[in-house]
Amino acid sequence: MNMQTAPRASHPAGKPEVGQPHTRNESACHDLSIRVRDLNLWYGESQALKGLDIDIFQKNVTALIGPSGCGKSTFLRCLNRMNDLIPGVRIRGLVEMDGRDVNAAKMDEVALRRRVGMVFQKPNPFPKSIYENVAYAPRMHDMVSRKPEQDDLVEKALRDAGLWEEVKDKLQQPGTSLSGGQQQRLCIARAIAVQPDVILMDEPTSALDPISTATIEDLMDKLKSQFTIITVTHNMQQAARVADYTAFFHLGEIIEYNDTKTMFSNPATRKAEDYITGRYG
């Protein structure tokens, strides 16, 4: 690999120091959300992530791109410890959020997942009504105590997910009765209803048609005022459209991490350039 870029990969190359306003997007706030240092992950004997360093900034969209099998989804799942569910996974290294090591034994992964929500590649609404899909988690988390409060929260989440107008008359119908794009927005509504700090999106549009994809992309742009969004995508145009920062993964390493504009106009590494220009992928 390109040894020169590796130590610098944790910071967007040539960007202002942490905590300073971003020149390109004034509204964005640049507090650190997640700090990752020397993160390694093995599936059994094979190493899938190799010494990752990266800083994720609050209330921005960070896109992870790279050829398939490069570890970007695996990395994403490290951030809310979904990899715990896979037997034989070993993780070494630091993932720090809110001053705490996410992988520490003391860390309650359930509490972590409440603050780090996730939207999956394929929409996976629960076999419940649209209303229940959204209300389920807040109710379990004791975020609402009375029915009207719950109604309000469901409506707000569905509105934020841009789904309210389409479903307000059929809240009691099963979530699975919606179209694919609607289902995915329902899953986003479900995730934002618990008011997490971070939302992880694992190729959220790869199973959707172009129109639904555009809707979700708009949604991500809106949601970043409230949430830190990290999205994995195969689609480089999408990364260019929605992301503030972009990290390029290759064979379990972060080859380049930069603000999106630089990444796509003037990549610092040859590999990233080749990938972005479509020489492999």
Place this chain on the structure above:
Amino acid sequence: MPNHPLLLFLVAVLVLGILAFLVARAKALRVRASGTAMYAQPDQYAWFAALSTAGPALLVSGVGGFLLLLLGAEIPLPWLLAGSLVVAAAGATLGLRLVTPDFHARQAIERVIRFILAGAALISIFTTFGILLSIISEALRFFRMHGFWEFITGTVWAPGNSFLAAAGRADDAASAARFGSVPLFAGTFMITAIAMLVAIPVGLMAAIYMSEFAPRRVRTLAKPVLEVLAGIPTVVYGFFAAITVAPLVVSVAGSLGLNASFNNALAPGIVMGIMIIPFISSLSDDVINAVPDSMRQGSLALGMTRGETIRHVVVPAAMPGIISASLLAVSRALGETMIVVMAAGMRPNLTANPLEEMTTVTVRIVAALTGDLEFESAETLSAFALGLVLFAVTLSLNLVSVIMIRRFREKYRVNNL
């Protein structure tokens, strides 16, 4: 017994078939040797000849024999068999005549085989209709003697001396026999309910452990071991219920100051429940495993605990399958015979106390059909009436269960259920 001519006939058909086979093969080989291109292999012509010899002959004799038995048609057996042999000879002639270069022997054989296989498939249909017809016709005879309404709503089951009435000595029958099936069904449902109270919680929870918590090794081991419970013959469970569990129930009830009969409903109910555990656990385990992992991940990613995910997402998603398994289990419990015959009572008893003796539908069916059979007596026929109701109830339970599992399968596109 027409054993002898029948055997002779079968041997004759066999010999004719073999002859046809050999002759046809020789002919086909000769034709081929003469350089003519043939559509099929000589062996295929030979097989076709053999089939055309034996097939129609066996068919004719079979249908003839059936008519003989069923309609009492006056066809002397030797004539029938002789006729069949004539058919066989005709078939052989045809088969041999058809050994020509442009005859598609292979397709012909294929058609015959397809026909035979379809015939075999029909046997399962015949079985269902056989059960239905035999039960309905005898049950109708019963309902002609004792009204359907009395049977369905009556609360007294006292077959009493109905066999005397059948023997033409109705006057000797001190009291009129009464066939009110309500106490039998009450007993059946009571024991089934007890069985379900044991089987559904234990089976479902065991399935949840196996599919959600257990390490893979435990699961692959525990499941077949549990299924041993389902493989134990019911007569063995009956013995266990009568000899071990019933006295235990009596002594436990006694120590609580309760009076329990040795033929109480609790013992067969509990043992039946144990027997049914693997039905519920295995099917539920399959169904829970078929719930897509994305459901679990979706819930866990919202900050739910494992237990909440199972209770609020996985189990509701698997519910159609679990209900389907439970319905099958109920159907099985309703029709279970040996456990109740050996451990439950004989006396019809309309009570809600599971410690009392009570009897079930299947017990009365067995009681009516064992010993010296008098096929004209109302008690014997009552077994078929009870069987008819049992058939109707279990059939509908099975159908609902099949529909539910199909719905589940379509929802998650699983094929192995």
Place this chain on the structure above:
Amino acid sequence: MSQSFDEISAQLRKRHRQSARLKWMSLGALLLALAFLVVFFADMLGKGLPAFQQAQVQVEVDYSEQASQLPLAAVDEEVRDLVSRGWLRTLPMQMRDNPELLGTTRTEWVLADGQVDQYLKGHASRLRDDAKARVDRLVEEGRAELKFNTTFFSRGDSKMPELAGIMSAAMGTVMTMLVTLAVAFPIGVMTAVYLEEFAPDNRFTQMIEININNLAAIPSILFGLLGLAIFIQFFGMPRSSPLVGGMTLALMTLPIIIISTRTALRSVPDSIRHAAFGVGCSRWQVVRDHVLPLAMPGIMTGSIIGLAQAMGETAPLIIVGMVAFIPDVSATFTNAATVLPAQIFTWSGEPDRAFVEKTAGGILVLLSVLIFLNATAVVLRKKFERRW
């Protein structure tokens, strides 16, 4: 602003406890079910193992002329009531078959009375106290002891527990299973082949399929009603015979064989069929030469499991009368016979306590056979299992 990890963790404590409770409760349920199994087998072993032993006493047998008329006279009065009366009754026949015995006196180990047997095994016994004392003395002298019970495995049913054995029932089971297999196997496999390889997917086929699934779930006792009404009443086949019993069980086993055969056929990948079609095989040739041989282990496994299930079945056989009292061991298709589970059922109804142990002994034999069959099926599946 969202809550800190510590705040959330504090709220979660109760929910984690609930989650753990579900885990332990479900583990408890599994262990409970397994405990049932253990208790059951322990109970059967405890009750049944004594049946494999039988008390014998060493007595002087006087093969006199008088004994051939009055067998009781053959043994000394002191032990007369301790010797099996059923065995004594066989003496005249023995003497007729072996004339050289006549006039001799031999010291032999002979079957003890059932009550002596129960007494020696420490069970309740109806022996009078003086008889018990005599038995105790014989034991001290080494003239009475428990030996391996060959009678149990070599004889038919008897009203006397010390003479009752499972052999006639075992023979009946073998004959019945032969009929079952001969009927169910070909029809089942043919049906499955038709449905899987030949049948068009139309309403008729679907009807057959639904019907087969239903047959698998119909209470077994209803098959007994069918056997009684159709085979016995209508076709006039002999009641209580292995022929009728076997055919009734065959109809019950049919769905199991069909379903497992279909699964086996389905697991043969289509590429095999396509390859065979490609070289010009007809559909039947493809099935006969390629699909069936590959599916055979699966078919055998399913058939063995179906057979094991039929072997344990009792209810339909009771209805067709196969609970006859069969003292003689004979291999028959058309005469009255009984089968192992039916023998267990009959014995369980005997009032004599000694039959409890016979019943449990019979159960152990039956369970051993079933476990052996199922283990064979599992081994077969493991050995020939193929991943495509």
